[in-house]
Amino acid sequence: MDNTIQEKATLPAKKKHHGASLMERRARLGWVFLAPFIIGLLLFYISIVFNTVQFSFATYHTNSIAQGGGYYLEWAGLENYKYVLNELTMTNANGETVTFVEMLFTSIGGQIVDIITIILLSLFVAVLLNQKMAGRAVFRAIFFVPVVIGAGIIAEIDAAGQNVILEAMSSGEIIDTGSVNTSALNGLVNAMDISILFQNLGIGSGLVDLVVGLVSDIYDIINRAGVQMLIFLAGLQSISPSIYESCQMEGATGWETFWKITLPMISPMILANSVYTIIDSLTSESNLLMQNILEINGYPEQSAASIVYFLAVALLLGLAALILSKFVFYQRRND
Amino acid sequence: MNNNNTAPRVKKETKNKIKVDFDRTPLKDRLKAKYLNGYFYKKVLIAIFRFLLLLGLSYIILFPFFSKISSSFMSPRDFLQTDVKYIPKYPTLDQYKYLITENGYFKAFLNTFLLSGTCAILQTFICAFIGYGFAKFKFKGNGAMFVIVLITMLLPHQFMQSSMFLKFRYFVLDSTGIYSALGLTKGLIDTVIPLIILSLTGLAFKNGLFIFIMRQFYRGVPDELEESSYVDGYGVFKTFFYIILPLSVPMLVTVFILAFSWQWTDTFYINLFLPTTDSALLTSISFWQKTPETLAAISASQLAGTTGASELYSVAVKNTAGFLVIIPLIIMYLFCQRKLIQGIEHSGFGGM
Secondary structure, eight states: OHHHHHHHHHSOOSOOOSSOOHHHHHHHTHHHHHHHHHHHIIIIIHHHHHHHHHHHTEEEEEOOGGGTSOEEEEEOTTHHHHHHHHTOEEEOTTSOEEEHHHHHHHHHHHHHHHHHHHHHHHHHHHHHHHSOOTTHHHHHHHHHHHHHHSSTHHHHHHHHHTTHHHHHHHHOOOGGGOOOOSOHHHHHHHTSOHHHHHHHTTOOHHHHHHHHHHHHTHHHHHHHSHHHHHHHHHHHHTSOHHHHHHHHHTTOOHHHHIIIIIHHHHHHHHHHHHHHHHHHHHHSTTSHHHHHHHTOSSHHHHHHHHHHHHHHHHHHHHHHHHHHHTTOOOOOSOO | OTTSSSOOEEEEEOSSOEEEEOOOOOHHHHHHHHHSSHHHHHHHHHHHHHHHHHHHHHHHHHHHHHHHHHHHTOOGGGGGOTTOSSSOSSOOOHHHHHHHHHTTHHHHHHHHHHHHHHHHHHHHHHHHHHHHHHHHOOOTTHHHHHHHHHHHHHSOGGGGHHHHHHHHHTOTTGGGTHHHHTTOTTTTTTSSHHHHHHHHTTOSTTHHHHHHHHHHHHHTSOHHHHHHHHHTTOOHHHHIIIIIHHHTHHHHHHHHHHHHHHHHHOOHHHHHHSSSSOOOOTTSHHHHTSOOHHHHHHHHHHSTTOSHHHHHHHHHHHHHHHHHHHHHHHHHHHHHGGGOOBTBOOSSOTTO
């Protein structure tokens, strides 16, 4: 008995592989797939970002033409950040002057409800547009419009023209005066007097404010939901129909199918879309805080303010990703 | 129903169909059973509700366009009429006609099509490639690299405008003098090469989003699919090209649509990288910011002495130019969305 045990103990442990196993070698191939991205990072992206960051720690001096023009930077430590956090003021939506930090909190806080609404709305519309019905192609095309007008040329034309035609037409003023102040879009939804309706129902004023805010923002919200809707639509197409078939065979209702099949299967896209919506809402040029940052005088101060802002957004992103990734379901064995 | 015991009598048999003779319930009863029940009412109600909801949302999206569309058919003197709101009194196609002929629409269209097509195809493919790497390979540093992708999503290119310009002005090989030898006096500026480089490296406009959604999609693809492909003797890359790419068609189409339309309507990169040459793109100033000479002449003759109306007219012409830019995109989407139809087995594992 003792002998056998000793014999076993002296046996060599598990034979060691020389080099990597097949799976390890395969995992290393991942770097090959990432190669284009990494090349881009090394070739130019890192240095571009580095330049921007460098500005935030420096003061900016231009050379006189006699010296050959151009500019040089002088190390300033955290001066720009101190300025941004302590002294920088901005104009908020009501035209009041507030500090940068206050603006940061109100701006991010104000967007959270919008972001959630955008995700829910785009998922809902995508589910509707995924069903068979008359005129589906037309509806899909209409909901595609926000994707092409949100950025680029149409936004630029609108910014230049400021919707003067729409205003002139809807007001019926003599067009020759050129400018009309009231926005016709507000009139569209203000006609429905929602706040009175809700107050009569006896709902708390906080909720009323929330709903009224959402309804008056509806144009904005729908136009920011176009991309998400398109992505959700593609996600819905990717769900295998055989799963729905077997669900039907088991006698599940449409409601149950949505909660038990559609929602888990689309959840990876909910995560992606939430991250995108947060980034898009907070860092697009239509964001008030971003506009304020772009108007800051001086490139160093501007980059310091934007870096502080991006860190705050990154924090929110991390938080959202952490919470959402708990609920994401991937159709795989290993996860 | 009544003939459960006896086999149904075969009436007529063709290649695909067998007609069977059995005792049917009368038409009236069948219609009653089909339509006069709660299930049917519910279905109709839901369909109506859905239609009205979509109609309402569509109205909100299209609302700002109604006035732009009607003003694109107006002639200058319509802008003097106070009673003209949406329906022009002197409708004309002049705006479209002269924008197309005098501002070189077709040439710009072709150039934009080639540029957007190239960039979109590159971006779609590269982002799928990178996304697959993130989704299916568990190497050290995967998570950290993905955080960098998120950072590229987070930092808008507007903030790096000048650094980006300088980078491509003096791009990598500049000191060797290769660019001036090739006749490029300003490095890569005034060529489309920066856009191609950005597309090739997955760093173009919102490519972080594309990488993210492709990664999310591929994470949902069962591993068995690849394993069986390896067993059949395919390598990692062959598996990606022949197995993985075909089953991700809905996602690829979506990424392509987004990349194509963003490049198509882009003004930022065009102004940044193609600032001086007349690039003759739909989004270059020579097309959309210039009022065609004939239109300017018509406007001057009809609106002599008024300032507001002629200003409005030039805005209307710009809006019309905007339509000419986005209408091809909407048409392209109508074609592409046919690919976005459920019912094709994508997972490769029927009834798994």
